[in-house]
Amino acid sequence: MGELMIGLYVFVLAALAGREVITKVPPTLHTPLMSGANAISGIAIVGAIVVAGRADGTTQMVLGVAAITMATINVIGGFMVTDRMLSMFRKR
Amino acid sequence: MNADLLVELTYLLSAILFVVGLKQLQSPATARGGNALASFAMLLAIVATLVDTDILGWTGILVGVAIGGIVGGVAARKVEMTSMPEMVGVFNAFGGGASALVAVAEFLNLPSVGLSTAGVSMLLGTVIGGVTFSGSFIAFAKLKGILTGNPITFPGQDATNGLLVVGTLVLGAMILGVFGGQDPTTLFYAFCGISLLLGILLVIPIGGSDMPVVISLLNSYSGLAASAAGFVIGNMVLIIAGALVGASGLILTQLMCKGMNRSLANVVFGGFGGTAGIDRAQIGQRPVMRADAEAVAAELGYVNSVVVVPGYGLAVAQAQHELRKVGDLLEARGVDVKYAIHPVAGRMPGHMNVLLAEADVSYDKLYDLDEINDDFSRTDAVLIVGANDVVNPASRDPKSVIAGMPILDVDRARRVIVMKRSLSPGFAGIDNDLFYADNTLMFFGDAKDSMGDLVREIRELA
Numbered sequence: 001m002g003e004l005m006i007g008l009y010v011f012v013l014a015a016l017a018g019r020e021v022i023t024k025v026p027p028t029l030h031t032p033l034m035s036g037a038n039a040i041s042g043i044a045i046v047g048a049i050v051v052a053g054r055a056d057g058t059t060q061m062v063l064g065v066a067a068i069t070m071a072t073i074n075v076i077g078g079f080m081v082t083d084r085m086l087s088m089f090r091k092r
Numbered sequence: 093m094n095a096d097l098l099v100e101l102t103y104l105l106s107a108i109l110f111v112v113g114l115k116q117l118q119s120p121a122t123a124r125g126g127n128a129l130a131s132f133a134m135l136l137a138i139v140a141t142l143v144d145t146d147i148l149g150w151t152g153i154l155v156g157v158a159i160g161g162i163v164g165g166v167a168a169r170k171v172e173m174t175s176m177p178e179m180v181g182v183f184n185a186f187g188g189g190a191s192a193l194v195a196v197a198e199f200l201n202l203p204s205v206g207l208s209t210a211g212v213s214m215l216l217g218t219v220i221g222g223v224t225f226s227g228s229f230i231a232f233a234k235l236k237g238i239l240t241g242n243p244i245t246f247p248g249q250d251a252t253n254g255l256l257v258v259g260t261l262v263l264g265a266m267i268l269g270v271f272g273g274q275d276p277t278t279l280f281y282a283f284c285g286i287s288l289l290l291g292i293l294l295v296i297p298i299g300g301s302d303m304p305v306v307i308s309l310l311n312s313y314s315g316l317a318a319s320a321a322g323f324v325i326g327n328m329v330l331i332i333a334g335a336l337v338g339a340s341g342l343i344l345t346q347l348m349c350k351g352m353n354r355s356l357a358n359v360v361f362g363g364f365g366g367t368a369g370i371d372r373a374q375i376g377q378r379p380v381m382r383a384d385a386e387a388v389a390a391e392l393g394y395v396n397s398v399v400v401v402p403g404y405g406l407a408v409a410q411a412q413h414e415l416r417k418v419g420d421l422l423e424a425r426g427v428d429v430k431y432a433i434h435p436v437a438g439r440m441p442g443h444m445n446v447l448l449a450e451a452d453v454s455y456d457k458l459y460d461l462d463e464i465n466d467d468f469s470r471t472d473a474v475l476i477v478g479a480n481d482v483v484n485p486a487s488r489d490p491k492s493v494i495a496g497m498p499i500l501d502v503d504r505a506r507r508v509i510v511m512k513r514s515l516s517p518g519f520a521g522i523d524n525d526l527f528y529a530d531n532t533l534m535f536f537g538d539a540k541d542s543m544g545d546l547v548r549e550i551r552e553l554a
Contacts, residue, residue, distance in 0.1 A: 004209040007323050007331055014107075014332040018339030021115045027435055027460045030344060030442030033117055034311060035180050036127050037340040040110060041187040041314040043134065043333035046141045047194035047321040052156065053147040055197075063197040065152040071190035072160025073167070074183050079131040080168035081179060085446050086124040092454040 032085045039078025045071035095143070102140040103329040109133035110333050114340070120455045137329050173450045174407055177440045181232040181307045184314050188224025191217055191317035196284060198324050203277050207268040210324060215264045215283065217320035222287030223294065224313045230295040231303045231310065235439075241300025249297060250361075256290050298360065301519050304440035305348045305359050312341025344441060351435030353487070353497035375523040376515030383533040385542065388475075388509055389549035391533065392418075395472035395507075397428045399464065401500055402448065405478020405512065406539050407438050412451040414543030415477060419453065421550045431457055432464045432500050434482035461498055471505040478511065478539050480518030485525055494520050508532040511542050 025033050048071045052064025110133045116126025147153070164183075171179045195217030198210075205211040233239040263283045267276040298306055315337025322330025349356050383391070392398055400419060406412060419429045431448060438444035445458055459467075468474065476483055486492040487499045502508055503526055510527060514536065517523060526532055535542060 002209075003326065004323075007209075007326075007328075010328055011319055011331050011335045014335035015339045017111055018114070018336035019343065021111060021118075022336075022340045022343050024118045025114075026118070026120075027347075027433070027442055028445040028455060028458050029117055029120060029123055030347070031176055031440055031446045032123060032127070032442070033114075033340065034308060034344055034440065034442075035176070035183070036117065036130060037114070037337045038180055038183050038187065038311050038314070040114075040130060040134070040333050041184070041311070041318050041337040042190070043137060043330055044187060044190040044194055044318045044321055045134075046137050046327060046330055047318075047325050048156070048190055049138065049141045049153060050145050050325050050327075051194055051197040052152045053142075053145040053149075055152065056148065059200060060197055061149075061152050063193050063200070065156045067190045067193035067197070068153060068156030069160040069163075070186040070193070072157050073164035074187040074190065075131075075134055075164070076161045077164030077168045077179075078183050078187075079127060079134070080165055081171060081176075081183075082127045083124060083131075084168065085173070085176075085449070086120075086127055088446070088449040088452075089120040089123065089455045090449070090452070091121070091456050092452075 029089075032082050035078055035085065036082040039075055039082060042071045042074035042078060045075055099140045099144045102136055103327070106133045106136040106140065107329050107332040109136070110336055114336060137333075173446055174410065174439070176443060176446065177304050177307060178232050178235045180311070180440075181228050181235060181303075184307060184311050185225050185228035185232065188221045188228060188310070188314040188317050190221075191314065191321045192221025192225055192287070194321045195221060195324055199280055200277070203275065203280065204273075205268070207270060211268045213320050213323035215267065217317055217324055218284060219260055219264075219287040219290075220313050220320060221317035222284060223291035224310050224317055226288040226291030227295045228291075228307065228310050230292055231306045234295075234300045235303050239296075243299050244296040249293070253290070253293055256286055256293065260286055260290065294360075302359050305345060305356075307440070308341055308344045308348060309356075309360075310341075312338050312345060315339075315341060348436060348441055351441070351498060353494065375517055378528045380515070380527055380534045381532065383509065383535050385535070385545035385549045386552075388533065388535050388546055389553055391507055391509060392422055392427070392473055392475060393425055393550055393553040395427060397470070397472045398422055398430075399468065399471050399474050399502075399505065400429065400431045401474060401476040401479050401483060401502060402431065402433070402444055403437055403477065403479020403482060404439065407444065407447055407478075409478065409539035411477065411539035411543050412447045414540055414547060416448070416451040416453050417547045418475075418543055418550065419457075421547060425550075425553070429457065430459055430464065430467070432459050432461070432502075434461055434479070434500055435498070437479065437482060461500060465501050468501045468504040473507040473509060474502045474505040476502060476508065476510045476512075477543070480512070480524055481520045483524070483526055484518075484520070484522070486522060493522060502526070503529060503531075506531065509535055511535040511537070511539060513538065
């Protein structure tokens, strides 16, 4: 099985797992869910590190650093704001 | 154990923790831990990548992380809870942008990649990431009021967009050398430009009130862009995390459309608010029963059960804290107080829950539409604050423009009190028979001031 097919299997199965897990999230947590999932999409930081880390020219360096900056905003901002929201959900 | 295997196992653990973290979002009690787990999974993936990559220069990486960390951290701390839709929009733009840049950098590194998995993934990452980036910023600008919330349209818009989509496909095929070889770098720059343009053009014709749906859809795209970047660099954790986000965004988009009883196509291609055949001059012309704060306090203070229905108007007036005081005072008098939340209350799904949680309302008092709808017939009084379409019984009329939209069945309660600025219609643009019903009292005013008055009057009750 080629690299592509393995990747596709992983993608489809992960999407199905995501669907199972996420449909059970109650409506009361949908905003934190959206912002938390949004933070996870900052996983692009992994790709950004690969690009910036092996950059040997100016263009690659600029693209890599810009990608890392954007992904970090997404990751740090996303997880922090989600935590801020969830910390307010209290039972009295 | 060799280092490569250790790195791979770390990625695997990271992927598992992302799923487990999301699973813990299934209950408010475990959700915060779930978010922490997901952020730990992210840290693991980053560490594994740092170990795995032969890093030539650390400076760029550290500069990027420092700037991004400060900007993201400050934004997350400062943002008002009412502005969450905008915040998610901006973060989403950056996530999509990062994925696009990874794909762009990989392509420029290897322009003659040709028709291959890597080549197709690079172009997909570029176009999806690009559309997410520019589209999310337009959505942000519309929510923030920098751009008009009204649909921006021009003649031949759909044809232009269609042409651009076809252009993207043709250009992509040319870049991958399907029509013979040439240096594809210039073509690729054009491809990037069209991707950004497409993001702008696809979002400007959509109305401001539909922006949360758009942001949710773009959130799904940013996941797909990350997955595409995963195919580009052959990294499974990127593919998995991207797929999870893609699924999450799509599910939330569907739920929002269901809450408004509209198809996704209807949202994306506009055409809502079709009030043809409705005489707008007739709206609000029938007599209503009015009540002032003193009368409302008496209606609420001496009964057994009250259900509060907060809507968009409450969020706009920032009256959630005053509303919570009303709830507290009623509870102190022995009244059973519940909050009924419509799926599209507030400015995005679940937004009202966050606003009420911020105002210190206990989360076990918040009920979804499905959980509470059967209770209304046994409820003494309903207090509706700044909501309209979501309580409009016209949705039960098959001829209505909102026919079939899920509503809270508040009209089945013994007494209904509607706190609202005026009798003006909601987004659907139609009148609401609830306002004129025999068991309804209209309590006019600004939500914040009115709730303040109500707090005072309830304290006056014997």
